[in-house]
Amino acid sequence: MSTLPPIRSCLVLPFILMALNACSTQIELRTAAEQEQFAREAASRGDWAQAMRSYAAAADNVELGQGDLAWRARLHHQAGRTASGACRYDAAEFHFREAIALAKHSTQSSALSYKALIDLYDRQGKATQALAVRNELGWHQAQALGAFADLESLPVGKPCGVPR
Structure with missing residues (x-):
């Protein structure tokens, strides 16, 4: 009895598994791109809650x-912005902190996410937390955030706490 067929199948199986993994990776990334587009559309309608969910799902699929x-x-970052518009400050803080951490490990700047987090705390009247984030940045970088003032601000929908 020959052992050649079982050995051959053992050699082929890893290649089949790698091909399947590559397909699932591409599906996840394609799904993430579609979810990002859905999020943009929801945000353009002012549907902050749906946009936040779509951006968060897209981030999960990219991961x-x-x-x-x-x-x-x-x-x-975008999930944080839309969470802020949906008055979900806890979710906004989480997403901005995630954006900052990820940006530090990539080539992307985290300045806009720092600015958004500071603005989020300022909007809530949490001066101590806003100051802590400024201190985390350092004085020079915190001063440089003023250059982003006109570039991006948090979305403003209905005032938070107002029944819909």
Whole structure:
């Protein structure tokens, strides 16, 4: 009895598994791109809650698909912005912090996410937390954030706490 067929199948199986993994990776990344587009559309309608969910799902799919860290950082930043518009300050803080952490490990700047986090705390009247984030940055970098003032601000929808 020959052992050649079982050995041959053992050699082929890893290649089949790698091909399947590559397909699933591409599906995750394609799904993430579609979810990002859905999020943009929801944000353009002012549907902040749906946009936040879509951006967060897109970030999860980029992670599952082992996508670019800068892309994940941008998606978390956008999820934070839309969470702020949806009055979900806890979620906004989480997403901005994720964006900052991911940006530090990629080539992307974390300045906009730092600015958004500081603005989020200022909007809530949390001066101590805003100051802590400024101190985390350092004086020179915190002063440089003023250059981003006109570039991006947090979305403003209905005032938070107002019944819909």
